[in-house]
Amino acid sequence: MLSYILRRLLQFIPTMLGAVTVVFFLISLAPGDPARIMLGERAQKEQIEELREELGLDKPLVQRYGIYLLNVVQLDLGKSIFSQRPVVEEMLELFPATIELSLVAITIATIVGIFLGSLAAVKRNSPFDYISMSGALVGVSMPVFWLGLICIMLFSVILDILPTGGRINARYFFLPITNFYVIDSIILFFQEKDWSYLTSSLLHLVLPASVLATVPLAVIARTTRSSMLEVLKQDYVRTVRSLGVPRFRIIRVYALKNAMLTILTVISIQFGLLLSSAILTETIFAWPGIGRWIYTGIAARDYPVVQGGVILIVGIFLIINLVVDVVYALVDPRIRITKKAE
Amino acid sequence: MKVLDVKNITIGFKDRFGFTPMVRDLSFSIDKGEVLSIVGESGCGKSITAYSILKLMDPHISEIRGDGLMFGERNLLSATESEMQQIRGKNISMIFQEPMSSLNPVFSIGAQLTDICTLHTGDSKKQAWQYGIELLKRVHIPSAGECMHKYPHELSGGMRQRVLIALALVSPSLEMLIADEPTTALDVTIQAQILNLLDELRKETGLTLLMITHDLGVVATLSDRVMVMYAGRKVEEGSLADILNNPSHPYTQGLLSSLPIKQHERLAENRPMFAIPGNVPSLKAISEACPFSDRCDRVISECKQAFPSEAAISDTHRAWCNVLDEGIKDA
Incomplete structure (x- = not known):
């Protein structure tokens, strides 16, 4: 297993x-000059030239690519x-x-989604099934920025029970240690025995x-329902039913692990999308995260920021994929054996 | 003593157009320690009958009607799902015809066995593991201890069927085992091993066995009594000797005559082998008539009007046919 992970990391x-190459050249193709944007519309030509030189934008593209690559390494x-x-x-x-x-x-999406999906599968064609699955359909189709604004309203x-945005009450004097505010406020709780940091940071998390x-909740719920229904049709479910295993236990123990194979894939894809598509949510809720950072970077033609952001997202996707493949092997013994045999 | 007494049940599927019976007016009983085989071709309702005893079919789409499904003193017809859970695997268990897909692929053999063991014996995990190894030894799995750590895909079909038999035998208070075509998916040499195993187990434990099969070879190996079904009806019933030596219903006769082993003459003369003409009728199209009347070469007008009444051939041997007297002839 370890050698497998190492090999994947090499890949x-x-x-x-x-990714670095594609992003670099794509951004260079984009119209707009950062020097011009920085200096404003009334800037003199000489001023712009000077700044371009300072930023290294006057060098040929290929040379800039080479320098950038060396730096990235x-x-x-x-x-x-x-x-x-x-x-x-x-x-x-910002990343934390x-x-x-x-x-x-x-x-939230995984726990609620799997719960709703399994229940809908068990109570197939019942009012609960119809209501939760139509709800899921609405959830998938609803634009996040609209839902976010409605929720803030x-x-x-x-x-007036939840804050409109930000990560913690702005009045608090708060020096982040890990930049994970929840963890930071737990540390603070142990240092100062004060709950208010933790409650504040948690309350700020609820809405966004x-x-x-x-x-993702809607997608996970629908996937869970369909893969659960598929699994419940299998011969091995009939076997445990014929052996007197109670229905609830069949679903929780026997069927869910099989259905998990499909659900895991969806969770991982959704998680990757979440990280990269948090732009809208972060913007609406004034959440100082990567999404908002990339968004402002794009608007300002801040090449290094955009490139860095994209590289980060590519890296996240790669890592998530690797983690999922490892978890797959843990869930499904058939995959584990083939890997050993490799 | 009767372990199971099925009284006049009709099993069918229901949809928005109504109720379609698949098995009609079926009655039979099994004594303790007896092996009863239900024989018939695909779609005759024998598997549905087996599933109905444990009420494994989806109650939303199927229904069992009738006078009683007596298991000892209990009437399973009125048992609730949670009462059935108490009986399944504990008093009656079942093995199926698809050993390849009947074990859960993501759990080890040991995990599946110990889970069922703790469920039925109340043992601790550790005791259940030991008991699981014992059970695997009882079904003649070599190096049972190692097998506990294996996953289903690492075992052959025959081995998986043995594991499934071990699972079915977990409960110490098991009274009856239903085997739904347990050898159909296996190749011939393995078939014989599994049949020997079942025979051995029932001799050791006095287990009552209900065997569902279309294979007359299996019937001949194991059965005490045989029940022949055709298109959802019982058409003949008798001891093994009655059915094999003196088949009385035209369908049973046809079935036995179709056996390749009985067709030396035809083969020697280069004639095509004997087969019952026609096809099994669609169960939706079945009327009150004898379901075999369309394919029977001795059909008379009464056959088309109502299902024939019971005709006793001997104390143990019964058939449901109007034309028995002229019918008894060499197969």
């Missing part, structure tokens, strides 16, 4: 190289053109926010995470 290198993704801070540094600061949000969202403005969870 990351060409994939990443490809040394984990130097350049400096943000606007903030002048290293991209890697900004990334490390996105991870925190996405992890909570995918956890309802829960923050009208009912729930909104972000709607689409």
